[in-house]
Amino acid sequence: MAQENPSVTRFREYIRIKSVQPDPDYNSCIEWVKEQAKEIGLEFDLIHFELQPGFAVVLTWKGSNPDLQALMLNSHMDVVPVNPSKWSHDPFDAIKDDDGKIFGRGTQDMKSVGVQHMEAVRNLKAQGYSPQRTVHITFVPDEEIGGTNGMAKFVETTEFKKLNVGFELDEGGPCPTEQFGLFYGERALWQIKVTIKGNTGHALNFVEGTSVEKLQKLMNGFLTLREKEKEKLSDGDVSRLGLVTTINITMINGGLQPNVIPPELTAVVDMRVTPNGWTEEKAEEIIEKIIEESGSDITYEFINRNPLIPETPINDENPWWRCFKRTCDELEMKLLPMICPGATDARFLRSKGIPAFGFSPMNYTPMLLHDNDEYLEEKIFLKGIDIFTKLVRNLTEESL
Template identity: 40%
Template sequence: MGDLNQVAVENFRQYLQIPSVHPNVNYDGCVAFLENQARGLGLPISTFYFVPKKPVVIITWKGNEPHLPSIMLNGHMDVVPAYEDEWTHDPFGAEMDDKGNIYARGAQDMKCVSIQYLETIRRMRKDNVTLKRTIHISFVPDEEIGGFEGMKPFVESKEFRKLNVGFILDEGSPSSDNVLPLYYGERTRWAILIHCPGQPGHGSLLLDNTAGEKVKKILDKFYEFRDHEKKRIEEDPNITDSDVTSVNLTIMKGGVQNNIIPPEFTLSIDCRIAITVDLEQFEATLNKWCKEAGEGVWIEYQQKDSQVPPTKLDESNPYWIAFKKAASNINLQLKPQIMGGMTDSRYVRALDIPALGFSPMSYTTRLAHAHNEYLNKDVFLRGIEIYRQLLTAVASVEDKGK
């Protein structure tokens, strides 16, 4: 086991050292690394380009009953930028300190999980384990910028359909204790621009119908709503950030000089809409706020996702039943919840394919997208053993027709 652990940690660190970082990601290093991994595992690998320079890599472990719907283990190759002067370690050095903490961008989000998938399969193949269902390990681009040129065209392709996917595991998040989040759905994202036109003029005048007045009125509406959602969380311990709708002002543009009242301000608002919200009613509310803010205020949608039903966590989903039982057998505590942000799982759930987001990182401070992101070596290695139990269970689910 010692040799296998050493191989796993070394592969993890090598993958982290590939700077697949936005913007303008070069994925060539990831593809070469994965080709080498596939050779070492003795497994076939395929690389598809649905968008130029945006590879989707699939490594396949064929099951005993390959006609059954397969299991997909999904991970993204890209990582968000890291600002080196804010880090105590090289963000692409994958340096390990004397506590076993491995520092690198992507250590938590989510290169760890992708390597854990591969190392789990390495150990199972070494032990001559065979599984009922075929497993596809997918490595996709551009998740960190929405997956619009990554997972989205992939799941819409004939290549994806040929994989006959019945269930997908994707990324989760760390937990500060031993209760790990299990994500079965996501909020809906709307990225909106609110245009507030108004009467321009000299900054010394008290003009009517100015853009600034309209900005105040519309922001009052949004922040009153925001305070209401925050209050719901404060008053009910069973409600989390993911159970409410968040709205945040992220960018404000307008004006050219201090003594000129501008003809327009534009507000960028990030909306993450709870799964319990009726989207038509929410849009009607936004339009009402614009009308009340003043003449000519209007909304431009930069992103307007449809609501995707969450994965069912009941007897109708045999993969969930198998996953839950396997977790219980190894005393793994799960907390099913809605994901506050967005992952590639939404594209899969939109096809009515069950998907769960899970990352085995207990007793770990959440540092995804933060400075000094790291994962402890022992937590990483324990995750491989956890995945072995979970993958064995979901890949052994009986055919519904039997």
């Protein structure tokens, strides 16, 4: 039997660490990353946020010109929960089948990328390459539950500012075709709880101005908007999902008993607001107009209202994009730039004015993020290391 590539062995070791929400084993992750840093010859720093829960791990490869802005390669340690009964293999055994498929929670999202970052630097150091820009490989917690105790706090620290980050690479997603997905922006999560009050009484009567009548108008308003946005994706191309705003009514609550007209109802509306032609002002105006047209005694509050953050430019005015694109062209890679329909830690960098791309080099790979039987093929994983090796080399040159 052929000996396994050491990079694959390390990848499988990392998958076996159960950093699964809601009780992730971060300590084992940190110790494992620390050992990798020692083997590669990278500086290791564990940063705890003062007076707050949370942390960040930073591995540093110092460049010859510390005045240049640094390259940051980020990944998150946590993974989402699993239902083992729905898996063909134990989700934390990192089983590799005869076809080279490595099964495990986090193989796609996103432990593979964290390992690829380190393996790329390992390769470059073995080749005797010396970067001009400093490289920071970072590992953070809690991305899968919003990044509250991870990147959200990290970017506010003096330790982060000292890193002098000029550009960040974060998680992307797999692509089933020959293309490689590239996230250059993200939609903003808005979740609204609407409270609707109306006239009540016995259900045997025709009471006017009820909360149910107002709810119907409210739902019609949001669903009409939903259809208009949905029509923009009539071709069914999900890669364009980030270019539109999705609207879904996700919760409806209320009522006292079967024969009483409810005096009050609540509804929750989930909106993912695209930066493509939308502004926060536009979104709020639309919400208020729908509520106003639905009737009186209707109020709303935000459960979540994330800021709408400008995208990272993908044009020649952005030197990081020029270098990234040139490198991919040299490797004959076909990129599929898109706005991420969900959310990643990259948004916290963009909010600070730092350009960031989401990039996971996984083409010819079905999207199994958060799904059962999540896997990544060995050959795709190894190819991703080669891609990152070329990217890190080019992105750490003094002149982009």
